Amino acid sequence: MPTSIVEVRNLTKRFGEFTAVDGVSFEIRQGEILGLLGPNGAGKTTTIQMLLGLITPTAGSIRMFGLDLATHRETILGQINFSSTYISMPYSLTVEENLWVVAKLYGLTNIPRHIDEVVKKLEMEEFRSKVTRKLSSGQMTRLTLAKAILTEPKVLFLDEPTASLDPDIAHKTRHLLKEVRRSAGLSMLYTSHNMREMEEMSDRIIFLQRGKIVTQGTAQEIMARFGQSDLEDVFLKIAREK
């Protein structure tokens, strides 16, 4: 049984009276892709932001690589990275300059080699010298993915990583992520509103609704549990439950 890289226990976040995440517990094993599914406002992004140390939990614990995030922030954050459609990169810098800054921030050595590799992997050669402001949304998504992979993390948090990519690049990106997972034993937490993608990418899925885990398991287990043949139907059923 692969060891757990991420262990989340009774994670809770309250903003005043509103509970965004309510006693969530899960783990991510070495090399596993865990899908986080749920309607808007279910608590997915808040959960990821707590895992990234950007929001302090109200209760519960987050451990990664056997260390507590609250007390080993620097060590843990140096070994993880993230990509999200909701973030950007400095617009006035070129793609290459942005990647250089990220590499330096994470203390990489031989930075040009790392940049060349990631640029090649994500087919970014044609726009590596372009100012970020001039990138298309698809190119921008590839850049945020590149910055996430560049630092050779052990865990990757991906919040809708293919949301603005065309089917061809989205397919290549998924292929790349699976390849990175296979070659580097990378663990991932993955969110998407594309059910086929979730099914394709995730080893296990956690379904969040109003901050709580309502079901979890493989896509097949979840579909069987809800008597549906499609993950999207499960999503609709759960999302529409009062």
Next chain:
Amino acid sequence: MKLHRIVALITRHLYLYRRSLPRMMEIFYWPFLDLVVWGFITIYLMRFQGQLPGVVTFFLGALILWDVLFRAQQGITISFLEEIWARNLMNLFASPLKPSEFLAATMALSVFKVTAVSIVMVVAALVFYSYNLFLIGLWLIPFVLNLIVAGWTIGVLTTSLIMRFGQEAEVLAWGMVFLFQPISCVFYPIEVLPRWLQAVAWANPAAHVFEGMRLVLNQAALPLMHLAWATGLNLLYLALMVGWFHHTFSICKERGLLVRVGE
């Protein structure tokens, strides 16, 4: 603190200046215009040299030194705003970067800004008004250092407020420092202020620097006491503000404000 993370952040901001005309204007255009306007005012006031001895050295010297404080403050606050505008705060604070490293980088950037602006102003003052700032002599060094630290303190205070209250508070980046200008006694001696405000001004390190500068220019006395007060107050305030920045950072993480600060 890790030097490579500080260097990364400094480089990220220096890249910005390479291809940004508005940012270059911040260094060359505005300080230069400031100097031109105040230079003409000084020339006009020179007609009353008899009544106002040393008016040229006071005004232009004070203007250049005030800009040191102003740019030191801006170096910190604008660097933070740049991260908000670029929606880059999450990238930074989800990395191993510590808040103290972030502050260290912005302080280094403010020194870069102060140096660039000061060179422009000192050279322009010399060329256009035959004014040599170095008339102040070696005292200039502790004066400038104290003004940089005073600028940092106001910069850290302003940055904390923007982080806490969001982008709508960004106007403070340009306005906050002017709250301190009347009690910094940049262009007039402290005795001009009402007595109650004099007490407030004496608690302001910048006021001690400008009073000290006037002492040197009048060759009245050595400004040792003013320098001691300025240094002591600066160190106290900077320590308090850095502590407050860390406290605000924790509150922002607690309330989820850090991820929403640019919204």
